[in-house]
Amino acid sequence: MAEQQKQVPQSSHVQQIPGIDNVKKLMDESGQRINTLFDEVGKAQTKWIEYGNTQIDEVSELLKSQFNYVNELATGWRKLTVDTLKKSMDTLSR
Numbered sequence: 001m002a003e004q005q006k007q008v009p010q011s012s013h014v015q016q017i018p019g020i021d022n023v024k025k026l027m028d029e030s031g032q033r034i035n036t037l038f039d040e041v042g043k044a045q046t047k048w049i050e051y052g053n054t055q056i057d058e059v060s061e062l063l064k065s066q067f068n069y070v071n072e073l074a075t076g077w078r079k080l081t082v083d084t085l086k087k088s089m090d091t092l093s094r
Helices: 010-015 021-093
Strands: none
Touching: none
């Protein structure tokens, strides 16, 4: 009869390596640190996006007010031009 080979789970070989528990502990700690890092990066990114949105809103309001001001100036210049032309015409027609 063929002799059956005893199959040893691979994990038991890994457990036999000296210091493997320390390596596992270091890997777990590194994983936790990476998770913490990514959480912090996520929070910072969210704050950055919120800040960017606020800046966009403020710039939008500034541009709207500038457009309104330019429109007021243009309206004033048109009125002033028409008034000046009328006065010139009145002066010339006397």
